[in-house]
Amino acid sequence: MEMDLGRVFDALPAMVWTAQPDGHFDFANRRWSDYTGLSLDEAHGWEWQAAVNPDDMPTVLERWRSILATGEPGDLEARVRGFDGQYHWFRVQCSPMRDDAGQIIKWCGVGTDVDDFRRAKETLRRRELDFQLIVDSIPMPVAVTTPSGEVEGLNQLTLDYFGKTFEELKGWKASDVVHPDDLERTIAAQLDAHRKGRTYNVESRHRRADGVYRWHNVLGLPLRDPQGNILRWFHLLVDIDDRKRAEDALSASESYARSIVDSIPGMIAAFTPNGELEFVNRQIIEFFGKPLEELKRWATSDMTHPEDLPRAVEYFTRSIASGEPFTDEVRARRFDGVYRWFQSRGFPLRDTNGRIVRWYNLLIDIDERKRAEEALTARERNLNEIINTIPVLAWSARPDGSTEFFNQHYLHYAGLSIGQSKDWVPTTALSDYWDLTAAVHPDDVDGLTAAWEVILASGKSGEAEARLRRFDGIYRWFLVRANPLCDESGNILKWYGVSIDIDDRKRAEQALRQSERSFKLIIDTIPALAWSARPDGSAEFFSKHYLDYVGLSAEQAQNWGWTVAVHPDDLSGLAATWQAIMTSGKPGEAEARLRRFDGEYRWLLFRANPLRDASGNIVKWYGVNTDIDDRKRAETNLAREKHLLEMIASGSPLRDVLSALCEMVEEAGPGCYCDVHPIDWSGPSIEYSVAPSLPASYTDPIAGLSLNGDALPCAIAVREKAQVVAEDMDTDPRWRDSSVRIHVLEHGLRSVWSTPIYAKNGRILGTLCLYQRQPASPSPQHQSLIAHATHLASIAIERSRTEAALRRSETLLAEGQQLSSTGSFSWRVDTDEIAFSEELCRIFKFDPNAVVTLEQFRARVHPDDMPSLSAQLDRVRAGHGYPGYEIRLRMPDDRVKYLRTFGRVVRHQDGGLECLAAVQDVTERRLADEALSKARSELAHVSRITSLGALTASIAHEVNQPLSGIITNAGTCLRMLAADPPNMDGARETARRTIRDGNRAADVITRLRALFSKRTPSIEPVDLNEAAREVIDLLSSDLQRSRVVLRTAFADGLPLAGGDRVQLQQVIMNLLRNAADAMSGVDDRPRRLLMKTEADEDNHVRLTVQDAGVGLTSEAAERLFEAFYTTKNDGMGIGLSVSRSIIESHNGRLWAASNDGPGATFSFSIPKYSGDEAPAQDISAAGASITSSVQV
Amino acid sequence: MNIAHPLVSVVDDDESVRESLPDLIKEFGFSVRAFSSAEEFLASDIVDKTKCLILDVSMPGMTGPDLQRELKRRGLPIPIVFITAHRDDTVRPRLLERGAVECLFKPFSDAALQEALSSALSEP
Incomplete structure (x- = not known):
């Protein structure tokens, strides 16, 4: 077939070549060799380059490689050398040829001489005609179409083959030129190629002019301009019918x-x-x-x-x-x-x-199955849509547990959507992304996985809890619940699940758990025995402490099991109380002993509180037991202590108190023996030993032992003021050679602890010793006990000693009261309670053992003093204090007692007033005072008499004054009567005055007569010291009142003076009074007064009175002794003149002198008594003498 | 001041004297004023108008002789007739010696007073 094609290519009036996919030329048509003059071999491989202008080679190679690399049709331009050596521009178009798998199996190229294009555009048309010729000359059916597929041209062979006209063939798609079975495919291939700009190759049957369909391989090639735009399409119809038939034959085999x-x-x-x-x-x-x-x-x-x-x-x-x-x-x-x-x-x-x-x-x-699946998927999709709208996180999983689907809420919640698309995501795709643990909290993944596996294994519904991460990163708790979907035979088809947000509940639970945990923690931490009980009283819960305390397990203690720990003696009481508390429904408490794990019974306080529900029913009892054993013990100790203190307070003998103390200590400190030693400091020595639990053979030798020396632990404790602990007397080196050691050991004692007992002021009162029968040192409890006991012992001993001192002091006081005739009383003002001291009862003649009442007291008071007493009591009641007063009693025998009281009023803390007073019986002194007073008045009277001489002048003055008025008035009266006319009114007035003044004169005479009614003085031996003392005694109260400080300096063995004792005393009194008066204005210095006596020269005796008063001016000194001269406002000015006249009548001398310091000194000097003195001069003579001596 | 009624002042602490004496002196035809003390007299406005002073010797406070000395100190040579209830013979000569016109012992007669007054007022 290739060979055939090669021939076709050879026949093509264009340079046509093919190359292998790698670019190696493997074919060039004859046009190539014709033009280049090169053999076909010279075009193979890469040798074609020799025909290309070297200048264009780089571009050509680059372009060619680029086309090869892309595998896409492409074109290039280059100058190709002709056999004549002339270069012509060629446009080379290349297209890949692909196999069914699309692999490039060959490259096809067409080289077009574009030299003419380049030279003249006007030749284009011609060239197109040439093109038509070329097409026409191609020895196989060729169709040329526009890029849009419209038939543009057909060569003659085509027209011949189909036996149709160009116009007829233009509509080939709607005719039967292509086998109906192939038509659609062919058209499709063409359209596809047109659309893609690629060559195509389709096999189809084409109807020959004779009606026979023959298989053709339709080869479509695009024709492009230099820019690569498709200009038109070539469609080559290669007859493959023979080959097809051969193939059919093969197939038949x-x-x-x-x-x-x-x-x-x-x-x-x-x-x-x-x-x-x-x-x-x-x-x-x-x-x-x-x-x-x-x-x-x-x-x-x-x-x-x-x-x-x-x-x-x-x-x-x-x-x-x-x-x-x-x-x-x-x-x-x-x-x-x-x-x-x-x-x-x-x-x-x-x-x-x-x-x-x-x-x-x-x-x-498998279409049926698939459709069933798809239908299911569709249903599921529908379901999913429903599920997506449910506001819970829903998901499904396959029977093996792999997740299949998560609803939109799940995705939104977890932020698991794919991209930002809101479109529904195919479930299958999702399960590829996540499993059930997607977005689950890392801590919960294992748990969830385990739970999920358990559910899967069980094949039953189940649930688990896990935290799911929300799109914002916050984890929330979810309850993941899965349900299996089973077919009729019970096989699990699918798991459906929902995840329910239980975060709030979970948190609440967590908080609750936390709170419960902390509650439990608290309960278990609090060192209290806590429990709860059901409404019927049976126990439900015990805290760890409780269980630890009683050493029971929770099961053992439950219900009524705990009662095994209650002390048998307390059980019935506790049960009754508990029943009563439950009946009352109110909080209550009880005390009972509970056996501790170690077997020790301790007192506990049971407290129970009811917990009520909203309707007030008791749903539970809560209780706490408190160990009050220490408190109980303390109470016992307190009771004992109280007893002890009562003993102390009631004044029980110290030995008894200390003995009780020892018993208390021994009770509180098992195994201890207690011994108390008060100390007699006069020794110092141990006064005695009180140890009720030790034999006398132990204590007796201790009494009276001296504290000097090291032997006794007590002595060391006292001396060092510190506790002495001998853990074991047997081995303690301090007592190795001591008799104390033997004494202690002999009585089976080993350890001795001796502690000083201190008084409040720090003085040691004694020691307290504790003994044990085995070696030991004091534990903290012992120390506490010792401290306590020594304190009590201190109180007891101190109290005992204080009481002894008090008793002595009371005795002294009573003695003192009796001696001083002074009693005392207290008067509670608000209650009128009166307490009299013994002495006061004696003074009042009350029964000392009877209670004195205010009425009894009042009955004794002298009636005349009752008003005064009432006033005083009122003053006290009014809170004005206690002034101190004198009061008289009229005793039952009508005797009068004079009492003087001193006191004060105390206000107590309760606001009550108490009057405390001392009462002195001053009757005797008062009577003495009265006698003295009488004597003084008599003396004063006498002095008036003795002063008569001096007084005469003043008497005359007194008399002459009215006489002068009488005479003057009488004279005046006469003159008025003699006047012309007589002044009768004036005369009457003056006559009346005359009478009045006459009466005045008569009065003066009357007074004078009274003055002269006393005796006359006499000369006798006088002890001037004694006379002066008597005067001082007389005047002492006056002097004290005047705040005069009197000092006497009486000469011993003073000779007796001769004279009238009373007259001399009058002079002394006058001098003292003058001196006191002279100092009455002195406030800036002490009012000192010195009286001294001394023997004077010429057998005289002298008395001097020195004051610190105002002193004397020279003029005053000069006129001092004038009668009627006075420096005083209230004096008559006759005292000193009378005194001088008296002294002079004794042949003595009276003078005054100024002191160097303040004040003046008055002295008189009289002859001493000789026994032959002349009788005292008549006072009138003395008065004359005085008068004569007065200077004016 | 009327020359026919020269002013006589009486200074005495005794009230009866102050009552009776002025009446008598008026009968003599003089004007008269009475004072209970030397201080009262000195404080009055008639010290320099007084032509004769009848003055008690003993008085509380300033005595008669004190007033005499005071008037002398002031340069007021008022003729003074002392009167006293103390019949002390030693007193009179001393008073006269110090310049008194007369010293009368109470009680004295109206004639003795009139004579003393005349004597006082007749002095230059």
């Missing part, structure tokens, strides 16, 4: 085998080892409605569904290359254009050497 194959109710095709279709059975031919030749091009045709073709080709070529069988499912196009599904299975047939000699391909129609 295989008909037997084929008939067998054809009888197989499947479709079978056989391929050569390199994949070329060799034969097909009848079923294939019938199915496809195509001849074998067409079927051979299956790989480039639409016989296989376009969607399946690439895969089919791939599988096929892969198997051909590898020799491995293949299986595929493809849609094949039936003759009627309908695609049906086939299972395509290919397998090799090998010869004895194992070489593949043939491939068989079996096509089994």
Whole structure:
């Protein structure tokens, strides 16, 4: 056939050549050699280059290689040398020739002399005519069409073959020139080629003029311009009918085998080892409605569904290359254009050497099944759409568990959509991407997988929980629930599942769990025994502490099991209380002993609280048990301590108290023996030993032991003021050679701990010793006990000693009260309770053992003093304090007692007032005072008498004043009467005054008479010191009132003076009074007064009074002793003059002098008593003397 | 001041004297004023108008002689007739010596007073 074609080409009036796919020229037609003058051999391979202008070679080669590389039709232009050496421009068009598989098997080229084109465009038309001639001259039917497929020209041979005109053949598509069976295919091939710009090759039967169809191979080639645009198409009709017939004959030789194959109710095709279709059975031919030749091009045709073709080709070529069988499912196009599904299975047939000699391909129609599947898929799609609209995460899986489908919500939730497409994604594709664990929290993947496997294995519905990651990265909890879909026979067809968002619930649960966990944690952490019970009282729960405490398991303790731990003695009471609490429905508590895991019973406080539901029903009881054993013990200790303190307070003997203390210590510290030693510091030594649990043989030798020396632990403790611990007396080196060691060991004691007992002020009162019968050192509990006990011992001892001191002090006080006649009382103002001291009862003559009432008190008070007393009491009640006052009592025997009280009012914290007062019986002193007072008044009276001489002058003055008025008035009266006319009114007035002044004078006389009614003085020996003391005593209260500080300096052995004692005392009194008065205005210095006596020269005795008063001016000193001269506002000015007259009447001297410092000094000096003094001068004489001495 | 009724002042702490004496002096034809103390007199506006002073010797506060000294110090030579209830003979000569016109012991007669007054007012 190639040879035939070569001849055709040779006949072509154009340079035609062919080349192998690699570009090697393997053929050139005669036109080529005719033009170039080169032999055909010289065109083979690449030798054609010799005919090409060297200048164009690079372009030509590049272009040619480019065309080869692309495998697409192309063209190029080059100058080709003619046999005459002339170069002509040629346009060379190249096209690949492809086999059925599309592989390039050959390149075809046509070289066209375009020299003329280039030279003159006007020759184009002519050249086209030439072209027509060329076409016409081609010795085979050729058709030329426009790019759109319109028939443009046909050569004569064509017209001859078909026996038709050009016009008739133009409509060939609608005529029978092409066999009806082939027409469609031919047209399709043409159109396809036209569309793609490629050559085509189609075999079809063409009707010859005589009506016989002959097979032709229609070869279509595009004719392109230099730019590559298709100008027109050549369609060569190569008669292949003979070959076809030969092929048919060949086929007939295989008909037997084929008939067998054809009888197989499947479709079978056989391929050569390199994949070329060799034969097909009848079923294939019938199915496809195509001849074998067409079927051979299956790989480039639409016989296989376009969607399946690439895969089919791939599988096929892969198997051909590898020799491995293949299986595929493809849609094949039936003759009627309908695609049906086939299972395509290919397998090799090998010869004895194992070489593949043939491939068989079996096509089994599975269309029904496929359609069923597709229908199912469609239904599923429908279902999926429904599922997609359900607002839950839904999915499905195959029976093997591989996921198949996720609904849109699932995808949206997890952000698992493919790209941004919102289109529904084929389920099959999805399952390739994810399984059920896609987007599941890494921590939950294993769990979910395991659960899923369990569900799969069970074949039953199941569920699991897992966190699913949302598109925003947040994980939420989902309940994944799977349900199997089974067929009638129970086989699982599919799993359907939904994932339900339970995150909120989960969180709530988690929170609840957390809270429960923390609650449990708290319950288990709190060192309390917590429990809960059902409404019927049976226990439900016990905290870990509870169970640990009683050493029971939760099961053992449940219901009423816990009661085994309750102390038998307490069980009935506890049960009753618990029943009562439950009946009341209110919180309650009870106390009972509970056996601890170690067997020890300890006191616990059971507290229970009801938990009620909304309607108020008790749903549960919660309880906590508190270990109150320590508290109980403390209470016991407290009770004991209280007892001890009561003993102390009630003044029990110290020994008894300490003994009780020891018992308390021994009870609290099992195994201990206690011994207390008060210390007698006068030794110092141990006063005695109190140890109720130790024999007297132990304690007796201790009493009175000296603390000096190292032997006794107590002594060391006292001296070092620190606890001394001898863990084991037997081995302790400190007592190795001590008798103490023997004494202790002899009594079976080993350890001795001695602790000082301190008083509040830090002084050590004694020691407290603890012994044990085995070597030991004090534990912290022991130390605490010791500290406690020493404290109590301290209180007891101190209290005892204080009481002793108090008793002494009370005795002293009572004695003092009695001695000073002073009692005391307290008066609770608000309650009128009165407490009298013993002495006060004695003063009041009350029964000391009876309670004194205010009424009794009032009854004793002198009636005259009642108003004053009431006023005082009112003052106190009003909160004005206690002023101190004097009051008289009238005793039952009418005796009067004078009392003086001092006191104060105390306001208590409760606001109540209490008046505390001391009451002194001053009756005796008061009587003495009264006697003194009487004496003083008598003395004063006497002094008036004795001063009479001096007073005469003043008496005369007093008398002369009214006398003067009388006389004057009388004179005046007379003159008024004598006047003319007489002044009667004036006379009457003056007469009246006369009478009045006369009466005044008479009064003066009356007073004078009274003055003269006393005795006269006498001279006697006078102890001036004693006389002065008496005066001081008389005046002491006056002096104190005047705040005068009197100092006396009386000379011892002072000679007696001679004189009138009373007169001299009058002088002394006068001097003292003057001195006190002189200092009455002195506030810037002490009012010091010095009185001294001394023997004076010339057998005189002198008395001096020195004051610190205002002092004397020189003028005052000069006139001091004048009668009626006074520096005082209230004085008559006769005192000093009288004094001087008295002293002078004693032949003595009275004078005054200024001090160097403040004040003045007055002195008198009189002769001492000799026994022969003249009688004292008459006072009138003395008065005369005084008068005469007064200077004016 | 009427020349026919020279002013006589009486200074005495005794009320009866202050009552009776002015009446008598008026009877003599003088104008008269009475004061209960030397201080009161000194404080009055008639010290320099007084032609004669009848003055008690003993008075609380400033005594008669004190006032006499004070008037002398002030350069007021008022004739003074002392009167006193103390019949002390030593007193009169001393008072006269110090410039008193007269010293009358209470009680004195109206004639003695009139004579003393005349004597005082007749002095230059």
